[in-house]
Amino acid sequence: MRAGGLDIGSRTVKFVVIEDGRTVLARKALTSHDPLEAARTLIAGIQYDVIVATGYGRHLLKEHLDCPVISEIKAFALGAKAIHAPCRVILDIGGQDTKAICLNESGEMAKFEMNDKCAAGTGRFLEIMANALNYTLEEFPKAALSAEHAEKINSMCTVFAESEVISLTARGASRSDVALGIHKAIVSRSTALLKRIAPSGEVFFAGGVALNECIRALIAEDLNRPVVVPPDPQGVGAFGAALHAQKVGAATGGNNETVLR
Amino acid sequence: MSRTVEPLINDEYTGGPPTKRVLAHLQEKRRTGMKIAGVYCGYAPTELILAMGIAPATLCAFSNATIEAAETVLPANLCPLIKSSYGFIITDTCPFYGLSDAVIGETTCDGKKKMFELITDLKPTWIMDLPQVPDQEEAVANWAAMIRKLQRFLETTFGAHATDDAIEAAIRDINRRNAMMREVFEFPAGRPTVVGWQEIYDLTFLAQGSSGKEMEPILAEALWKLEQRRDNGYAYRPADTPRVMVTGCPVGGDAEKVFRIIEEAGGVIVALDACSGFKPYMTDTAEGTGDPVRALAERYLKIPCSCMTPNARRLTEMTRLIEKFRPDAVIDIVLQACHSFNIESHKVGEHVGRYHGLPFLKIVTDFSLSDVEQVRTRVEALLESC
Numbered sequence: 001m002r003a004g005g006l007d008i009g010s011r012t013v014k015f016v017v018i019e020d021g022r023t024v025l026a027r028k029a030l031t032s033h034d035p036l037e038a039a040r041t042l043i044a045g046i047q048y049d050v051i052v053a054t055g056y057g058r059h060l061l062k063e064h065l066d067c068p069v070i071s072e073i074k075a076f077a078l079g080a081k082a083i084h085a086p087c088r089v090i091l092d093i094g095g096q097d098t099k100a101i102c103l104n105e106s107g108e109m110a111k112f113e114m115n116d117k118c119a120a121g122t123g124r125f126l127e128i129m130a131n132a133l134n135y136t137l138e139e140f141p142k143a144a145l146s147a148e149h150a151e152k153i154n155s156m157c158t159v160f161a162e163s164e165v166i167s168l169t170a171r172g173a174s175r176s177d178v179a180l181g182i183h184k185a186i187v188s189r190s191t192a193l194l195k196r197i198a199p200s201g202e203v204f205f206a207g208g209v210a211l212n213e214c215i216r217a218l219i220a221e222d223l224n225r226p227v228v229v230p231p232d233p234q235g236v237g238a239f240g241a242a243l244h245a246q247k248v249g250a251a252t253g254g255n256n257e258t259v260l261r
Numbered sequence: 262m263s264r265t266v267e268p269l270i271n272d273e274y275t276g277g278p279p280t281k282r283v284l285a286h287l288q289e290k291r292r293t294g295m296k297i298a299g300v301y302c303g304y305a306p307t308e309l310i311l312a313m314g315i316a317p318a319t320l321c322a323f324s325n326a327t328i329e330a331a332e333t334v335l336p337a338n339l340c341p342l343i344k345s346s347y348g349f350i351i352t353d354t355c356p357f358y359g360l361s362d363a364v365i366g367e368t369t370c371d372g373k374k375k376m377f378e379l380i381t382d383l384k385p386t387w388i389m390d391l392p393q394v395p396d397q398e399e400a401v402a403n404w405a406a407m408i409r410k411l412q413r414f415l416e417t418t419f420g421a422h423a424t425d426d427a428i429e430a431a432i433r434d435i436n437r438r439n440a441m442m443r444e445v446f447e448f449p450a451g452r453p454t455v456v457g458w459q460e461i462y463d464l465t466f467l468a469q470g471s472s473g474k475e476m477e478p479i480l481a482e483a484l485w486k487l488e489q490r491r492d493n494g495y496a497y498r499p500a501d502t503p504r505v506m507v508t509g510c511p512v513g514g515d516a517e518k519v520f521r522i523i524e525e526a527g528g529v530i531v532a533l534d535a536c537s538g539f540k541p542y543m544t545d546t547a548e549g550t551g552d553p554v555r556a557l558a559e560r561y562l563k564i565p566c567s568c569m570t571p572n573a574r575r576l577t578e579m580t581r582l583i584e585k586f587r588p589d590a591v592i593d594i595v596l597q598a599c600h601s602f603n604i605e606s607h608k609v610g611e612h613v614g615r616y617h618g619l620p621f622l623k624i625v626t627d628f629s630l631s632d633v634e635q636v637r638t639r640v641e642a643l644l645e646s647c
Contacts, residue, residue: 056634073642097635109646111614114639116625 004048005241008057011095014238050249054241079240081107089198093209100194120156121189141214147180187218202226206236269483279466299361303536312423312431317470321355322346323514325628341627387414395562405558428553438473441480442542453496458530498529503647506588510596511537515628532586567601589647
């Protein structure tokens with residue numbers, strides 16, 4: 001049985017197909033202004049027997065494709081546990097959300113915390129700040145890692161922080177020092193959220209922001225706890241949804257393959 | 262609903278906002294010449310107001326529409342309930358405020374206190390100084406003195422009077438009302454529940470400013486219908502639906518979005534632990550004490566609002582509710598910038614998790630629709646863990 005998981009995030013749509021628990025296909029596309037079209041393109045021509053949706057666009061998809069949906073919190077819990085069996089604590093920093101998830105002994109979600117409703121300290125925040133400093137997303141962490149010291153960023157509001165960055169550069173602060181300051185600001189906010197529900201133990205770090213090597217290094221340094229980053233941190237939610245689809249498929253014995261209208 | 266049943270209150274207002282029904286009742290009272298006192302909070306002593314022949318009217322506080330006007334004066338980073346209340350007044354869109362001859366407020370929180378200062382010159386307004394360390398021995402005497410002062414204010418403003426015997430009679434009448442309300446709450450305590458949050462909420466909203474005598478026929482009919490539903494095997498939601506207890510700040514109007522999200526996410530709300538829900542009906546006032554005002558002071562100081570410190574009663578009351586309503590999860594609704602409920606949420610979460618082993622979720626929200634999807638994700642994740 002081929003089970004598909006579709007994670008429609010605020011910035012990126014991820015699609016994973018698994019067969020016997022093993023990933024046979026993983027694709028991504030930008031969510032854009034038309035998440036449904038992005039999802040449609042992503043799954044076009046791919047063979048699957050059963051599919052489950054997660055992420056912010058999950059209900060939108062449900063209206064067009066009669067498939068079960070699960071919250072991204074459950075999807076990340078399922079995915080993380082399957083990728084890294086001892087996993088008890090998950091930090092997911094995505095496009096507009098930061099989530100800290102705590103699992104119990106049997107791998108079920110026990111507690112979770114999410115950031116406030118604004119995108120402060122998320123992937124979107126990083127994108128806007130990179131843009132304000134005229135870095136590409138690839139250059140941004142490298143520049144931060146090369147910095148001598150960090151310029152402190154006090155505001156976590158995306159709009160205010162952008163003004164702060166502009167005034168720092170106007171005062172002649174080094175671009176890379178400001179870059180490091182921005183990375184540190186995101187890390188202290190995320191680790192504070194994490195410590196609220198999981199004060200100790202290894203951390204499984206996922207979501208698009210886990211692709212940023214500077215954030216990864218700073219998180220490990222700030223927490224002083226082992227941090228595990230999976231090979232495809234962005235795809236953990238879609239993988240978790242696919243695992244759930246596999247379970248749904250096994251339970252119904254049939255397939256819910258449907259055409260995306 | 263598995264099949265349609267007759268609404269608990271079946272009148273021309275059924276299905277609409279509960280405010281319309283209450284407004285019609287108040288307009289009727291107004292026509293008979295009754296004076297009306299606008300109230301904002303559960304600490305306003307209903308028994309005294311009723312004993313003086315005055316009708317209490319809960320003033321509007323739950324609409325996002327009036328917040329923009331309020332923010333021309335008030336800071337944006339303030340509790341939406343206070344902003345909305347003030348916005349209703351300056352835009353003259355709260356019919357209850359329009360009907361009120363006077364307004365009664367309490368010093369529950371800083372935001373309300375300072376907002377009241379901005380409206381005192383519009384109508385006769387009386388602010389009651391609420392003791393906030395309720396277990397200190399002076400607290401009851403001080404609050405009793407404040408109730409007496411309110412009585413004198415209502416005497417001077419309306420020429421209304423009440424003997425202690427009349428206050429005692431009002432206490433007995435409201436105790437009767439509360440007892441009947443608690444009989445109603447027995448039904449969502451059942452599994453499966455035969456009633457949803459909306460119908461329970463409508464009753465709690467209507468009863469708030471009403472006497473026992475007014476509520477008796479309405480509640481008797483509602484109780485009869487609830488018994489019918491139960492005896493006919495009706496289920497509002499299937500028995501295996503996750504049961505949710507909602508606690509925290511008062512919720513109504515635009516904040517009901519959270520209640521709707523809980524139902525859309527596949528949960529059923531079985532207990533409303535807030536001043537906009539069960540709280541006003543859970544404690545009775547002692548009868549026949551010879552000092553009815555002191556008895557009222559004692560009863561009102563037992564309301565477990567987060568403005569009190571310490572507020573251990575909130576947790577003991579919550580345990581009582583959890584044991585009775587057997588929820589599968591607890592959701593604490595905190596209105597943005599309500600510091601006392603927001604901070605207290607930590608204790609509530611620990612209590613719910615450690616003592617009752619139930620999943621817990623705090624939702625900080627306002628009256629706008631901007632966070633609906635974020636709230637939905639949190640609620641769905643919570644219910645998935647039930």
